[in-house]
Amino acid sequence: MVNKFLIAIVAIIAAMVALVAMPGIGSQPTEQQDLNIEYSRQKLARTEDTRLIVASIEDLVIKNDRYAIYRNLTGLPDEKKFTISNEEMNGLKGLILTTGFMQVGATDYPQKDGLANVTKYTLKLESGGNFKTITWVNLEASEVSVPSIVRNIGTQLDAVIERHI
Secondary structure (H helix, E strand, C coil), rough: CHHHHHHHHHHHHHHHHHHHHHHCCCCCCHHCCEEEEEEEEEEECCCCCCCEEEEEEEEEEECCCCCEEEEEEECCEEEEEEECCCCHHHHHHHHHHCHHHHCCCCCCCECCCCCCCEEEEEEEEEEECCEEEEEEEEEHHEEECCCCHHHHHHHHHHHHHHCCC
16 A cells, blocks of 8 residues: 555656656757847938938847847948847847747737827847747837837847947
């Protein structure tokens, strides 16, 4: 009788250990997962005849190897190439890959009508063969609530631009 009870307890403990260990099986640390980022921001201004025109366009591309290209597409071409730090890349990967952000559906967060100035953001991500594109506008111009994780990623990418340009 004791022998069957002991076997049952050992089996339960083995099953619990297996369940705890399973999430780590086959997963890569965030630092080793690939991530390519393309981020653009457009500043739009309304003219007297109510059209929205592009006041400025900026583009940032960050490859998985940390190589980055920033382009200001307004006026004369302005392109800067640089490498972001391991800490910056790991921070972006953590924010994008470990939060479940890649599992959220691709979304377009529209702007309110009739605003004088709007900043429109586009984020294109590729990781492990998964692609995602999200567009949104600045908080004051948004017709719907933009999730804080989306705004936070934009803020982090704006900070990368500011540090390297």
